[in-house]
Amino acid sequence: MVSNVTYLANVVHPVQLGILISIYFFYTGLSAGSFVLSSLGTVFGIQKYKPIAKAGVIMAVALLAIAPLHLIGDLEQPQRFYTLFFRLNPHSAISYGTFLLTLYPLNSLIYGWFLFRRDFATGAQELTGFRRVLYKFLSFGKMDLSKAALAKDAKIAKFLGTLGVPLALMVHGYTGFILADIQARALWHTGLMPLIFLMSAMVSGTGLLILVLMFSQRFLSPERTITPERKSLLLDIAQLMMWFIVVDATLMVIDFIMLYFDNVAGHAAAKLFLYGSHRTMFLGVEVGLGLLIPFIITLLPKTRKSLGWIGFASVLTLIGVIAMRINFVIGGQQIPLSADTLNPYTADPKHLIMIGIFALLEITILYLAFRFLPVYGLPKEKVQTEL
Amino acid sequence: MTEKKRRWAMVIDLRKCVGCNACTVSCKIENNVPEGVYRTWVKEIEKGDYPQVTRFRLPRLCNHCDNAPCLAACPVQATYRTEDGAILIDYDHCIGCKYCMAACPYDARFINPVRKTAEKCTFCYHRVEEGLLPACVTTCVGGARVFGNINDPESLVAKLVANNPVQVLKPEMNTQPYVFYIGADQNIMGARYDNLEKGEQ
Structure with a gap:
């Protein structure tokens, strides 16, 4: 190779996909990982992991609710993000991602609801105060606690969880493809x-x-x-x-x-x-x-x-x-x-601020979910004083 | 012989390029390109040691590839191909995700800081549609830039490509570019990786 070559004039091409995209990948990864761990008990039937199923699904949903905000925040025209849903390009990994990022949290949410329904229904009947109202609302009126109903819950949860595992793998696999598809890099x-x-x-x-x-x-x-x-x-x-x-x-x-x-x-x-x-x-x-x-x-x-x-x-x-x-x-x-x-x-300060806000939002959502949802079963005392 | 479809192409005869950057300037004026970003620019290197030293130039622009990675990458079909092969961007539909910029092996795209969408060379499509030549071609002092329908055997681009050894940038990417160079030095056609970090800090 000729070594004595000097560049005299060229145009600088700064890095375009920066810290927001990196952190987006981080969130999606956390979500997919949590979901797979949640499914170990419910889908793969490994009994010892059953206690973490609910915690796993809450994290999967909460993390994937925030993750796409990073993507929208990174757009130069964020107000046009919704066109991703109908102006599709079958060659673009992002077009697939749009639907995966929508279906996967929805599926996780419904799967999570079936894991929680028993506690919602029990809580709505046994607890008092704020939690009673919350759980009654979240049970959407499905108060049936018979053995048959609970078995049906477990069956549906298993089905949705089974659907969720490939979805979780695809959600994070597609993020890998976003990069892998680019021959230039x-x-x-x-x-x-x-x-x-x-x-x-x-x-x-x-x-x-x-x-x-x-x-x-x-x-x-x-x-x-x-x-x-x-x-x-x-x-x-x-x-x-x-x-x-x-x-x-x-x-x-x-x-x-x-x-x-x-x-x-x-x-x-x-x-x-x-x-x-x-x-x-x-x-x-x-x-x-x-x-x-x-x-x-x-x-x-x-x-x-x-x-x-x-x-x-x-x-x-x-x-x-x-x-x-x-x-x-x-x-x-x-x-x-x-x-x-x-x-x-160079990281755009606006992007860093966005990351901070999204992280605070994420921590708040996780805190509220673990604080008020029956992740570890219902409170022992029936009378709750806190509001 | 049946007439083939029109396909716009450019030939840049580097033996005639003097590195005056008139193309860079005329493109900026014609297309209202903001400060700091370029649809076309002229890369310049120096090769050899004194007294055996020469400067080489390489005018750069979008290659309007037949197999354009940016076209595949765009998630909202804002990037599209015209019937005569030019790759254009629909600025009203570009969401500014910058994925096309990551996908282009030629650094041809940038974000227009005013319009906030992706942008690149259009072969001056608005001029070409009116029967004019791209601004960079009309202004090229040495006559290095030639534009035309490569499928018309009588066109100058077709003749130049047929009668000269021509090169395209990064053919290994299978992008099938339609900007052809005559006399391009391999040291200027891609990136140089031998001393990447000299420019840091």
């Missing part, structure tokens, strides 16, 4: 991308579920404590997380080996992440903090039995997966298509 254009996104979704979904379970069981459940059964289930979920980390890391290793032996742009991308300026974000944060340390924590007998360590590992996986989304979305566009330097990226 060396870092994105791999068949592994949807799988990498799915596995990182499972890692982060498990991580957040562990944190939400810990917090809500301790402070919002009727017992206000993490009982020994709950603790053993949390530790068990952490072991699941360890295996998700193993698969995720394996895919990442395969991806980067392939990238290293790819064409000139792919090789440049691999070098940028392995020993270029992105090595801290990739090897340090995404791989080191996000995969390696949580793996060690969930592997060592001493730390894997401690809720504190498990919680710490879960926080790290979330940080790691956020870094992964940013690395792939923004880093992928920084590899130039016509220039001789990295394409620049």
Whole structure:
């Protein structure tokens, strides 16, 4: 290759899909991961995971209610977003995503309702005050608590959950395809991308579920404590997380080996992440903090039995997966298509503010849901004083 | 022989390009392109060591590909192809998702900061429809830019493509571009990856 080439004039092409899109991928991943965990008990019939089914579905719905706001916020013409529903392009991953992002939360919502109906109906009859009114409303008048009715609920929930698992996989698989379909971007254009996104979704979904379970069981459940059964289930979920980390890391290793032996742009991308300026974000944060340390924590007998360590590992996986989304979305566009330097990226302050607002909204929704919905069964005392 | 459908194409004879950027300026004026963004621009490199050193130029614009990745990417069919092969954007329907910009291997697209939609070279379709040439072609000082119907064997573009070794940008992307170059140096046709981070900070 001729090496003595100097670029004298060219136009700068800044990165276009930025932090909002990265965080959108993060939310969708969390949602898909939570849903799959919720389905372990209800669909796959693994009894020990039944207690987390409700928590999982609440997270899946709450996260996917907020996720698309990031997409709309990123549009230059946000008021035109609804045209996505009828001006379809069968070649565009986004057209498929529009419907997946609509159907999946709706399906999850109905699935969740069938998981909760028994508690709504019981609560509407046994409780007093605010919760009685709320549960009566949420039961939509379906108060039948007979064995046959409850069996029917479980059957429908299983059906919707069975439908929901492929939907969840498709919702997050499609986000991988959004990137993988783009032949122009060396870092994105791999068949592994949807799988990498799915596995990182499972890692982060498990991580957040562990944190939400810990917090809500301790402070919002009727017992206000993490009982020994709950603790053993949390530790068990952490072991699941360890295996998700193993698969995720394996895919990442395969991806980067392939990238290293790819064409000139792919090789440049691999070098940028392995020993270029992105090595801290990739090897340090995404791989080191996000995969390696949580793996060690969930592997060592001493730390894997401690809720504190498990919680710490879960926080790290979330940080790691956020870094992964940013690395792939923004880093992928920084590899130039016509220039001789990295394409620049500066986060728009408006976008950062939006992310903050959406995150607050998300935390509020999750808090209210875990506070007022019978995620862990009904309050023990029949008389509730709080309003 | 049956007459083939009209297909607009451009040939840029780089042996005649002097790098004056008149095309860049005329495009800006003709299409009211805001500051900081370009529908066409001229890339310039220097190759070799003194005294064996030469400058090479590469006018850049949308390639109006036959297999356009932007067309496949657009989720609202705002990007479309005219009957004569030009790729255009319906500004009233573009939602500004920027997916087309990620998909284009040629960096041809940008967001118009005033209109807030995607934008790119249209081959000056509004002029071509009236029987005029694109602004960059009429203004090209050296006569490097040639525009016409490549399916008409009598047209200058068809003759130039037939009688010269021509190149297109990134043929490996299977985009089938309709902007052909004569005399393009391979060091200017794509990106350079040997020292990506020199420009940082």
